[in-house]
Amino acid sequence: MRNALLLAGAIVVLSSMVAARPTRAADAGTKGAAMKGVAWVNAEGSFEVKIAPVADDTGTGMGRMSIQKTWHGDIEATSRGEMLTAMGAGKGSGAYVAVERVTGSVNRRKGSFSLVHRGVMERGTQELSITVVPDSGTEELRGLAGTVKIRIDPDGKHFYTLDGTLPGN
Numbered sequence: 421m422r423n424a425l426l427l428a429g430a431i432v433v434l435s436s437m438v439a440a441r442p443t444r445a446a447d448a449g450t451k452g453a454a455m456k457g458v459a460w461v462n463a464e465g466s467f468e469v470k471i472a473p474v475a476d477d478t479g480t481g482m483g484r485m486s487i488q489k490t491w492h493g494d495i496e497a498t499s500r501g502e503m504l505t506a507m508g509a510g511k512g513s514g515a516y517v518a519v520e521r522v523t524g525s526v527n528r529r530k531g532s533f534s535l536v537h538r539g540v541m542e543r544g545t546q547e548l549s550i551t552v553v554p555d556s557g558t559e560e561l562r563g564l565a566g567t568v569k570i571r572i573d574p575d576g577k578h579f580y581t582l583d584g585t586l587p588g589n
Contacts, residue, residue: 501520516538533564
């Protein structure tokens with residue numbers, strides 16, 4: 421379990437090194453600007469995360485953890501999810517997948533949506549993808565599509581950027 425937690429932590433830390441692409445909101449001129457029937461969504465802020473072991477298949481290099489987050493900033497929400505991990509035989513190699521449900525608001529639009537995570541680390545080289553699950557949005561977030569980038573400061577504080585779209589008004 422210790423190795424699985426180290427892998428999960430390493431993937432999150434290394435995600436801070438992934439350069440965020442220019443935001444579509446910047447192209448549109450403002451946060452949530454409407455363009456051709458689509459509202460661009462850019463949300464930024466911080467979050468706290470608690471990861472707790474749920475199961476550990478001792479000796480297999482596999483683990484399962486629960487995720488709880490509190491989101492602040494343009495996303496004011498809480499989320500809960502599950503993470504599965506697998507460790508590689510080599511140092512700094514492994515993978516995780518996770519699904520979480522976010523409930524609250526994005527840029528003051530209320531509702532909920534799901535995120536799917538896929539992280540792979542090969543000898544310390546990391547690849548991370550976090551995507552809004554298609555058609556998972558509810559209420560004012562119905563139709564939300566996009567991706568999330570994570571950054572972690574040296575002091576351990578977590579930050580996010582959500583870039584995506586919502587159907588226009």
